[in-house]
Amino acid sequence: MGSTNVLVSSPGKQPLFSFGVVSDVQHADIPDGHSFIGVPRYYRHSIRVLQRAVQKWNNHQNLNFVINFGDIVDGKCPPDQSLDAVKKVNNEFQKFKGPVFHLIGNHCLYNLPRDILLPLLKIPAPNGQAYYDISPGPEYRIVVLDGYDISAIGWPQVHPKTLQALEFLEKKNPNSDKNSPAGLLGLERRFVMFNGAVGREQLEWLDGILQDSTKLKQKVIVCCHLPLDPCASSQEALLWNYDEVMNVIHQYKCVKACLSGHDHKGRHCIDSHGIHHRSFEAALECPPETDAFGHIDVYDNRLLLCGTDRMQGTEMYFNP
């Protein structure tokens, strides 16, 4: 426990800024279990992973902020405990001595509707939408996408976005259980209810941000709970319209990396436009006394993910 996986150090060179990362804590006060495909899940222990993460981030002393990649509480949390569970996990995040930025995931939305969840996590959310950008300095911008913008979970049952998502799923997934990808082939397996899409308005907002960043010569890191490229994700975990989002991103040269959660396994790849995709290892899948969290040192020509224990270190070089 606690070993740091750093690949290459740059003696003497200070990062422009650094931030902590953790994903898929999916805490619940319930016995250990497993995913649908049998991967063990440690619901009680996962909050210990977060506690050790916060301790290590605080000891580091040079982390500017933390990004939580979503799913703080598991969908199996008993409904009458949801609010307290979210507050309990959020309380652990608040022990970090700096700002914490949250992304929402499907499991957050199984527990609480957006109108309760977003204010609790202090997500800047006009009209309940959870996309925003962070400016950590003049050279970089971090874009947080809301992958459940169009989704059958989290919005009120009769909300136009719920209806749009249900209609979409009805067309794309013939199974009566819309969480099941059974019979869907290849990348079509992403058309399940535990995923979602980035809506039209958000796509236009993203395009505007990337235009602006290009003008300002800023490099951009895109964060989304759902992975944006099949090379860093199982086919079942991808954003429904990852291709539309990447089409927008690929029109610009400013995006250097896309970071995500949801897939749980931990993967890294570089796409055809030289953009790094890194999906993070889940805290939930850490057997007792093991960890999965890290921090990213940001330089003008690379991101260096220093992972702890099960989170692999990753060096992401790019053309500045």
Ligand SMILES: Nc1ccn([C@@H]2O[C@H](COP(=O)(O)O)[C@@H](O)[C@H]2O)c(=O)n1
């Ligand atoms: N290959 C799969 C994966 C999932 N499902 C359905 O989704 C639900 C949630 O899955 P978890 O892995 O998060 O437990 C699960 O209960 C299934 O309904 C599936 O059908 N096939």
Ligand SMILES: O=P(O)(O)OC[C@H](O)CO
């Ligand atoms: O975190 P879950 O339970 O939504 O699982 C997501 C899986 O990685 C999708 O295959």
